[in-house]
Amino acid sequence: EQSVTRLLTVLGDAGAGKSRLLSEFVGELPPQTRILHGRCLPYGDGITFWPLRGMLGEAADIREDDTPEAARAKLLASLGDAEVADRLASAVGLSTSSFPLHELNWAARKFLECFAARSPVVALIDDIHWAESAFLDLLEHVLEASTAAPILLLATARHDLLDERPQWGERPGATRLVLRPLSDEAAAQVVENLLGSAGLPGDVVARIVAAAEGNPLFVEQMLSMLIDGGVLRLADGGWVRGDGDSEIVIAGGQESMS
Numbered sequence: 001e002q003s004v005t006r007l008l009t010v011l012g013d014a015g016a017g018k019s020r021l022l023s024e025f026v027g028e029l030p031p032q033t034r035i036l037h038g039r040c041l042p043y044g045d046g047i048t049f050w051p052l053r054g055m056l057g058e059a060a061d062i063r064e065d066d067t068p069e070a071a072r073a074k075l076l077a078s079l080g081d082a083e084v085a086d087r088l089a090s091a092v093g094l095s096t097s098s099f100p101l102h103e104l105n106w107a108a109r110k111f112l113e114c115f116a117a118r119s120p121v122v123a124l125i126d127d128i129h130w131a132e133s134a135f136l137d138l139l140e141h142v143l144e145a146s147t148a149a150p151i152l153l154l155a156t157a158r159h160d161l162l163d164e165r166p167q168w169g170e171r172p173g174a175t176r177l178v179l180r181p182l183s184d185e186a187a188a189q190v191v192e193n194l195l196g197s198a199g200l201p202g203d204v205v206a207r208i209v210a211a212a213e214g215n216p217l218f219v220e221q222m223l224s225m226l227i228d229g230g231v232l233r234l235a236d237g238g239w240v241r242g243d244g245d246s247e248i249v250i251a252g253g254q255e256s257m258s
Contacts, residue, residue: 005146007139007153009128009169011161012179015217018156021179022124025154032119034059040130046093048132051125052108053092059115068094084110101134105141112142113149120150129161136165143173181214190219200232200239 010018026035036058038051056062060078062071071094075085087107089095099107115121128136139153161168169176182190187209192199199205212218226232230242 005143005149005151005153005173007143007155007169007171007174008177009155009157009161009175010177010179011157011159013181013215014158015215016179016181017216018179019126022154022156026122026124029122030120034115034119034121036115036121036123038123038125040125040127040135042127042130048134049091049104049138051128051131051135052088052138055123056088056092056111059111079111079114081110081114083107084114101137105138108138109142109146112151113146116149116151120152122152122154125153125155127157128155129157129159133164136168140171143171182212182216182219183214184209187212187214187216187219190216191223194220194223195239201241204232204239204241 010021012018029035036055038054041047041050044050056075060071060074062074066074068089072085072089075088075094076082079085079088084107086095086097087099087103088111090097090099091104091107112121112123125131125139128139139155142151142153168174188205191205191208200208208219208222211222223232232239233242234240
């Protein structure tokens with residue numbers, strides 16, 4: 001049987017809109033789709049399979065205050081397979097048992113396949129540029145070994161990921177989507193979308209666009225700082241400079257008043 005599992009990785013700088021793009025995508029999925037969330041952490045103890053812990057928690061309704069015994073019982077009840085549950089519990093720190101990495105990868109795949117047999121599964125994993133090598137291997141194992149299971153592995157990453165894995169996203173069934181900086185016209189449209197019809201003076205928009213360098217989050221942050229600081233205010237249905245002789249100074253993604 002040919003696998004229907006897919007891996008899509010959205011690459012972009014911090015603030016490029018990766019999470020927002022995937023949030024919009026997930027919001028358009030059919031209601032029967034099972035969404036499982038995981039996030040990689042930059043540091044800490046036991047972070048290798050932290051994204052898997054998040055997905056298991058959602059799938060088996062494991063709560064933060066559950067004892068390890070209660071969490072393992074929920075895993076077993078949701079999966080119905082003791083061998084899979086034991087290995088998953090070991091991977092995410094719910095037991096002191098130890099298993100080889102290839103068995104943990106197998107168990108993670110069986111977990112996703114189990115839920116995908118009931119309804120399509122989207123495993124949404126944020127920030128895999130912080131992922132340990134073992135977790136990236138796990139994702140590639142699921143992609144290559146899963147058969148006839150409707151699983152979409154949906155990940156976000158900064159470009160740092162390609163420093164460690166230059167060929168990431170080039171395997172069969174995998175796709176790499178790179179978010180480029182916004183054009184000046186698109187950045188100006190972000191400003192307009194945020195402020196509505198009460199637009200800014202053209203020279204202010206131009207300064208914001210130039211300083212943001214195509215990053216939509218920077219556009220939002222600069223607008224927020226200008227408004228919160230009183231440099232811009234809403235008057236007579238439009239945005240104007242603040243009172244007095246204040247002048248807007250925007251450079252390098254920051255703003256100040258002089």
